Amino acid sequence: MNQSGMKEYIEEAEKALLHTYNRYQIVLDKGEGVHLYDIEGKKYLDFVSGIAVFALGYCNKAYNDALKEQIDKLIHTSNYYYNVPAIEAAKKIKKVSGMDRVFFTNSGTEAVEGAIKAARKYAYLKDGTTDHEIIAMEHSFHGRTMGALSITGTPKYREPFQPMIGNIKFAQMNDFESVKNLVTDKTCAVIFETIQGEGGIYPAEKEFMEQIKALCGEKDILLILDEIQCGMGRTGEMFAWQRYGVKPDIMMTAKALGGGVPVGAFLMTERVAQQSLTSGDHGTTYGGNPLAAAAINKVLDLFEESHIIENVNSVAPYLEKKLDELIEKYDFIKMRRGAGFMQGLEFTRPVGETIQKALDNGLILINAGTHVIRFVPPLIITKADVDNMIAILERSLS
Numbered sequence: 001m002n003q004s005g006m007k008e009y010i011e012e013a014e015k016a017l018l019h020t021y022n023r024y025q026i027v028l029d030k031g032e033g034v035h036l037y038d039i040e041g042k043k044y045l046d047f048v049s050g051i052a053v054f055a056l057g058y059c060n061k062a063y064n065d066a067l068k069e070q071i072d073k074l075i076h077t078s079n080y081y082y083n084v085p086a087i088e089a090a091k092k093i094k095k096v097s098g099m100d101r102v103f104f105t106n107s108g109t110e111a112v113e114g115a116i117k118a119a120r121k122y123a124y125l126k127d128g129t130t131d132h133e134i135i136a137m138e139h140s141f142h143g144r145t146m147g148a149l150s151i152t153g154t155p156k157y158r159e160p161f162q163p164m165i166g167n168i169k170f171a172q173m174n175d176f177e178s179v180k181n182l183v184t185d186k187t188c189a190v191i192f193e194t195i196q197g198e199g200g201i202y203p204a205e206k207e208f209m210e211q212i213k214a215l216c217g218e219k220d221i222l223l224i225l226d227e228i229q230c231g232m233g234r235t236g237e238m239f240a241w242q243r244y245g246v247k248p249d250i251m252m253t254a255k256a257l258g259g260g261v262p263v264g265a266f267l268m269t270e271r272v273a274q275q276s277l278t279s280g281d282h283g284t285t286y287g288g289n290p291l292a293a294a295a296i297n298k299v300l301d302l303f304e305e306s307h308i309i310e311n312v313n314s315v316a317p318y319l320e321k322k323l324d325e326l327i328e329k330y331d332f333i334k335m336r337r338g339a340g341f342m343q344g345l346e347f348t349r350p351v352g353e354t355i356q357k358a359l360d361n362g363l364i365l366i367n368a369g370t371h372v373i374r375f376v377p378p379l380i381i382t383k384a385d386v387d388n389m390i391a392i393l394e395r396s397l398s
Contacts, residue, residue: 006040024359031058034378034385036364044359047389048366052197052229052342052376055256056302063259063298070294078285085293092300096238099251099267103277104288104296108228108254109143111264114282115191115250116147116165118268119222122276123188126220132188133167135179139199140192142226151191154199173202176211183215189222189250190215194240195230200369201337201344209246222249222272228264232256233303233379235340236313243339256379259302261295263287308379316340318383319375322390330397343375344368357396363389 009027029039034057036044049055056063070085077083090102105111116134123132136142136151143149149157150164158164167186171178173196190212196202216223225248230240232253237243239251249272254264264287268276286292303309320336323345327333334346347354350370358365368374377385 006038009039024356026359033057033059034381042362044362044364045385045388045392046364047375047377047381048364049256049376049378050260051255051366052234053255053258054260055232055234055308055379056259056299056306057378057380060259060302062302063295066294066298067261067291070291074290076286076289076291079283079288083288083290083293085290085297086288089288089293089296089300092297093253093257093265093267096300096303097251097253097267098242098247100270101273102265102267103282103284104292105254105264105266105284106262106286106292107143108252108264109145109148110284110287111228111252111254111266112142112148112151112226113145114266114277115224115252116151116189117282118250118266118272118276119189119191119224121281122222122272125275131167131186133169133182133184133186135169135171135182135187135190137173137192137196138170139173139202140196140226141198142191142193173199174205174208176208176215179212180215183219183221187219187221189224191224191226193226193228193230194244195235195339195342197229197342197374198368200346200372201342201374203240203337203339204244206244206246209241209244213246216249224248224250224252226252228252228254229376230339230342232299233309233312233340234342234376236309236316238303238309240339257299258292258295259299261292263292263296306380311381312340312379315381315383315386319343319381319386322386323375326390326393338375341375341377341379341381344372345375346372354393354396358393361392361396363392363396365393 006027026038028036030037036046093102103114136153138153140153142152147165150168153170169182171182194204225241227239250268252266257263323336332348334348337344351367351373355365366374
């Protein structure tokens with residue numbers, strides 16, 4: 001398709017779509033493996049994977065076939081009835097997470113909403129009051145709905161939409177004293193991302209995780225971990241908290257869980273399940289429908305069959321080494337943070353121009369704040385893909 005085709009599509013989009021995104025000026029058409037193509041046929045190496053969603057890469061035949069097969073059988077029934085794909089998906093996600101109960105949602109932010117409700121109900125059943133407090137972290141990001149926004153520790157996201165849900169306090173990530181100082185007898189939950197994503201790729205420290213877990217155990221406070229971006233194999237474990245051996249009471253997952261189909265879930269231990277949400281407390285029309293559940297099933301099967309986590313652990317050290325070499329080489333690159341295939345490079349200058357140049361050069365990257373480039377590629381990338389990415393990035397740095 002010629003240039004006017006791309007331009008015309010973008011003009012049409014700007015007339016029809018609500019302008020809540022400053023989109024890059026390309027129209028994507030198809031994908032294959034770790035590459036995307038625009039409608040003019042230009043090829044891009046993708047190190048964003050739809051923001052940590054397309055873990056298995058594009059056009060995975062086994063995944064596509066599983067969805068097509070389910071579409072021909074049954075797409076939706078509602079949660080008034082059981083369906084086999086959802087039962088299978090629940091069994092599989094329990095196995096890989098070590099959690100006991102699951103509620104399927106359509107998105108990460110909905111999973112966060114469910115987790116907040118479960119925590120508040122847990123506390124309500126203990127003392128019958130409704131003034132419980134939640135401690136979240138500064139610079140966190142949990143989603144755009146009102147509950148998720150209320151625990152998002154970045155004021156610019158919250159301010160235009162005040163008032164938020166109440167009784168939320170913000171501590172500093174990896175500063176145990178700052179959490180401890182906010183705890184009262186009304187605290188019902190501590191919530192944070194095991195690795196902060198939008199906030200600049202900040203992993204939780206092991207000691208911090210252990211201290212929070214001990215504090216929560218001592219005071220019967222629920223530990224809630226947001227694994228929406230950092231989960232599903234991205235760090236070299238199925239869920240990032242498994243790297244620390246610190247199990248949450250409630251956790252959220254989404255993004256790569258459905259391999260591209262919009263799905264999410266919140267999971268909890270049996271103890272919390274027996275003392276929180278009950279019949280009529282929470283619901284969803286689409287969540288866990290047969291199509292979404294078929295996607296989850298195939299994703300979890302392919303993780304095992306294709307040795308996805310083994311690939312992360314094999315290639316991630318090479319990615320880290322190559323990114324570290326850039327820090328040595330360029331004085332405007334300060335540091336690297338992250339784990340596995342969730343990495344951030346912090347610059348001394350804004351990264352927007354570099355990301356745009358990379359896109360022009362056929363590499364898709366994304367930021368995490370103004371000064372950090374985030375690398376969240378499909379989990380199937382090879383060392384050769386890392387080399388290609390570094391070569392294009394270096395061309396884009398000048």
